[in-house]
Amino acid sequence: MTRSRRSFLADAGVLTLVGCFAPRLLGTDAPAEGRRRYALLVNLALCNQKPGCQECRIACHEAHNVPSIPDPAREVKWIWKEGFERIFPTEVNPLLPEAVRDFSGPVLCNHCDDPPCVRVCPTGATFVRPDGIVAMDQHRCIGCRYCMAACPYGARSFNFQDPRPFLEATEADYPTRTRGVVEKCDFCSERLGTGRQPACVEACPTQALVFGEVAELAKSISSQRVIRRRPELGTSPHVFYAL
Amino acid sequence: MDARRTRGRAILGVAAGVVLVPPILSAAAFSLSSRTTEPFLQSPPPEKGSCVEDSAWMRTHHMDYLKQLRDEVVRDGVRGTVSLRTCSECHVEQARFCDKCHEAVDLRPDCWDCHDYSSAEAGAAANPTRGAP
Amino acid sequence: MSSTPSEESRSHFVALSAGVALAALLVGFGAWLVQLSRGLVVTGLSRDVSWGLYVSQFTFLVGVAASAVMVVVPYYLHDFRAFGRLLVYGEALAVAAVVGAGLFVLVDLGQPSRVMNVLLHPSPRSPMFWDLLALGGYLVINAVLAGTALWTERYGLGTPWWLRPLVYLSIPWAVSIHTITAFIYAGLPGRPSWETAVLAPRFLASAFASGPALLLLLVLAERGGAWTDDAPPDATGAPEPGSRVLRALARIIAWALALNAFLFGVELFTAIYSHHPEHSQALRALYLDPEGGLRFWMWASQATCLVAFVALLFPATLGDHRLLAAAAALAFAGIWMEKGMGLIPGGFLPSPLALVRGYAPTLLEVLISLGVWGASALVLTGALWTIRKVRAEGSRF
Numbered sequence: 073m074t075r076s077r078r079s080f081l082a083d084a085g086v087l088t089l090v091g092c093f094a095p096r097l098l099g100t101d102a103p104a105e106g107r108r109r110y111a112l113l114v115n116l117a118l119c120n121q122k123p124g125c126q127e128c129r130i131a132c133h134e135a136h137n138v139p140s141i142p143d144p145a146r147e148v149k150w151i152w153k154e155g156f157e158r159i160f161p162t163e164v165n166p167l168l169p170e171a172v173r174d175f176s177g178p179v180l181c182n183h184c185d186d187p188p189c190v191r192v193c194p195t196g197a198t199f200v201r202p203d204g205i206v207a208m209d210q211h212r213c214i215g216c217r218y219c220m221a222a223c224p225y226g227a228r229s230f231n232f233q234d235p236r237p238f239l240e241a242t243e244a245d246y247p248t249r250t251r252g253v254v255e256k257c258d259f260c261s262e263r264l265g266t267g268r269q270p271a272c273v274e275a276c277p278t279q280a281l282v283f284g285e286v287a288e289l290a291k292s293i294s295s296q297r298v299i300r301r302r303p304e305l306g307t308s309p310h311v312f313y314a315l
Numbered sequence: 316m317d318a319r320r321t322r323g324r325a326i327l328g329v330a331a332g333v334v335l336v337p338p339i340l341s342a343a344a345f346s347l348s349s350r351t352t353e354p355f356l357q358s359p360p361p362e363k364g365s366c367v368e369d370s371a372w373m374r375t376h377h378m379d380y381l382k383q384l385r386d387e388v389v390r391d392g393v394r395g396t397v398s399l400r401t402c403s404e405c406h407v408e409q410a411r412f413c414d415k416c417h418e419a420v421d422l423r424p425d426c427w428d429c430h431d432y433s434s435a436e437a438g439a440a441a442n443p444t445r446g447a448p
Numbered sequence: 449m450s451s452t453p454s455e456e457s458r459s460h461f462v463a464l465s466a467g468v469a470l471a472a473l474l475v476g477f478g479a480w481l482v483q484l485s486r487g488l489v490v491t492g493l494s495r496d497v498s499w500g501l502y503v504s505q506f507t508f509l510v511g512v513a514a515s516a517v518m519v520v521v522p523y524y525l526h527d528f529r530a531f532g533r534l535l536v537y538g539e540a541l542a543v544a545a546v547v548g549a550g551l552f553v554l555v556d557l558g559q560p561s562r563v564m565n566v567l568l569h570p571s572p573r574s575p576m577f578w579d580l581l582a583l584g585g586y587l588v589i590n591a592v593l594a595g596t597a598l599w600t601e602r603y604g605l606g607t608p609w610w611l612r613p614l615v616y617l618s619i620p621w622a623v624s625i626h627t628i629t630a631f632i633y634a635g636l637p638g639r640p641s642w643e644t645a646v647l648a649p650r651f652l653a654s655a656f657a658s659g660p661a662l663l664l665l666l667v668l669a670e671r672g673g674a675w676t677d678d679a680p681p682d683a684t685g686a687p688e689p690g691s692r693v694l695r696a697l698a699r700i701i702a703w704a705l706a707l708n709a710f711l712f713g714v715e716l717f718t719a720i721y722s723h724h725p726e727h728s729q730a731l732r733a734l735y736l737d738p739e740g741g742l743r744f745w746m747w748a749s750q751a752t753c754l755v756a757f758v759a760l761l762f763p764a765t766l767g768d769h770r771l772l773a774a775a776a777a778l779a780f781a782g783i784w785m786e787k788g789m790g791l792i793p794g795g796f797l798p799s800p801l802a803l804v805r806g807y808a809p810t811l812l813e814v815l816i817s818l819g820v821w822g823a824s825a826l827v828l829t830g831a832l833w834t835i836r837k838v839r840a841e842g843s844r845f
Contacts, residue, residue, distance in 0.1 A: 201392055215560075
């Protein structure tokens with residue numbers, strides 16, 4: 073079977089097209105100068121006006137087909153609530169106000185500036201976008217779970233089994249994942265392109281979550297103190313918690 | 316010593332024959348037979364206009380094209396161009412479009428492990444049992 | 449060419465062990481197919497402890513592979529001629545161990561069909577990428593070295609000019625494969641029990657105890673077969689054939705065990721004396737916390753290594769082959785318990801949210817692991833059989 077010259081040229085054209093995008097795959101880690109740098113601000117005081125609230129988790133998991141797996145050892149979660157002592161173990165001290173000690177708050181991927189998970193990924197399946205979002209390429213992930221070992225925040229989940237049987241309802245306009253790949257929050261990159269806010273931000277009943285460029289977020293801070301999780305590790309996380 | 320080596324080689328030869336000959340014979344028989352026909356793909360209604368590319372090009376290149384789109388969306392964050400929904404607006408049903416050729420050549424792409432071909436409403440309308448967990 | 453009764457029984461033993469290894473491989477393969485279809489949910493892994501038996505076996509086997517350098521260095525750099533006939537065994541062991549290590553990585557992957565992505569999309573900042581290259585290269589080097597040695601023995605050829613440079617290359621390469629493996633763990637900021645500069649030296653020390661221990665057992669199993677000493681008797685009298693090899697191996701194991709214990713001891717001091725909660729919490733989860741599920745292995749490992757070390761100190765052990773075999777087996781088992789069971793899942797305790805959710809492998813995990821060990825054993829058996837054939841038949845020249 074001979075191939076016509078035209079079909080060869082067509083193949084070459086497609087390959088060239090694809091190849092033009094190759095340099096983008098070799099992006100650097102830290103966002104370039106002047107690029108948008110997304111971050112999330114969590115107002116813990118506002119969040120704790122509604123104790124026991126799970127709206128952020130529910131909205132996120134519904135929007136992204138995150139399965140509900142009953143076994144806590146195998147659960148998949150992108151955003152969830154933890155107690156203050158677990159989120160900020162080094163902040164706990166004898167003079168910490170009772171009220172703050174009893175706080176709970178959402179934890180999620182921190183979309184670090186210098187993410188260890190991206191450094192260790194052997195296939196580049198997780199990578200930093202120019203806008204600062206630490207993204208996942210589910211097509212490339214080989215499921216080695218090195219990123220899970222590297223993440224100092226426990227933000228990543230692995231699909232130990234096919235997630236589809238554990239989906240109560242399916243959001244057809246968003247893919248599911250398959251067994252054997254790692255997943256996590258990606259700052260709702262599918263919504264940002266169309267000018268919408270992340271699902272958790274939209275769903276929060278007390279407007280405790282504020283999302284946007286880091287410089288913009290500075291204007292939304294009303295409290296004195298803003299902290300991040302485990303700053304001493306040098307990851308420069310971009311989920312900020314206002315006490 | 317030589318008799319043993321000859322016997323070993325004979326065993327190897329017979330084993331190779333047993334393993335290799337049947338598949339080669341059956342593949343040759345199948346391709347020489349006249350049972351192969353081109354699958355019938357449901358054409359979209361003419362008012363929808365023309366596709367992104369013509370059929371011949373798509374048949375050869377849709378795999379690379381989809382991968383290029385995939386990398387655009389996932390790795391470059393460029394959304395709002397062509398997507399699976401663009402395809403399913405005209406070629407409405409996966410079973411009567413994508414699956415036709417794939418099943419004919421016994422190819423099982425793993426796209427459908429994660430992706431839904433059409434939106435929830437269109438999918439439900441075309442195939443009432445889809446969408447169930 | 450009739451074989452003696454001892455040779456016959458030995459070849460029966462080889463056939464039996466090959467058969468057992470093949471059976472384990474087949475069962476393990478079937479179990480892996482189950483894992484492929486259902487996912488890694490069939491293992492004991494969890495969201496908090498995401499690496500377990502497979503990765504720890506991988507780590508252990510890389511160590512065994514690296515230990516070939518403990519045979520090469522005395523012979524090539526220090527002219528310890530007694531190791532002359534041992535070299536090819538060390539290289540064969542290295543090949544078998546690397547094959548096993550690679551298979552353990554493969555069975556651990558969630559999407560093994562995509563494993564080529566590591567080469568299609570190189571990630572030079574990932575230690576895992578470099579480990580793949582290093583292990584692949586080490587496999588090739590050792591296969592070439594062993595094959596060349598046997599080929600030249602069989603046909604009476606002189607050693608080719610490139611052999612010695614290749615051997616010299618294999619020495620830092622052996623050290624590097626296990627160092628890079630240690631770097632997989634030692635560079636992670638969120639895992640304090642791994643994030644220590646002493647992890648790579650610990651890995652090497654335990655490797656240099658476990659690998660030579662296995663070699664020692666192989667030598668003892670081969671005694672009287674293709675084994676004679678190359679060295680002339682020394683001034684104090686003629687030692688038994690083969691005993692110089694045995695003594696040297698025993699000494700290497702003892703030193704390596706001592707070094708391993710010392711490195712652990714300094715870690716212990718740093719963690720406990722500093723009162724730094726990260727370090728002490730990690731140690732506590734490993735050695736004291738019942739929730740972690742690893743206590744038994746860690747304490748058993750310490751005890752076993754101690755007994756092995758003490759046994760190897762006594763000259764009586766070196767003279768009695770059964771005691772020597774027992775000491776070597778204990779050393780191998782002790783290191784396996786530390787590295788092959790405790791160290792990897794232990795690195796995940798406590799979790800980033802300060803939880804200690806323990807880990808224990810499931811039956812399917814054990815079966816798959818035994819299958820990979822079977823594959824590795826088959827490679828080793830095949831290599832040993834080839835060595836025996838070449839040496840028994842003598843030079844063809």
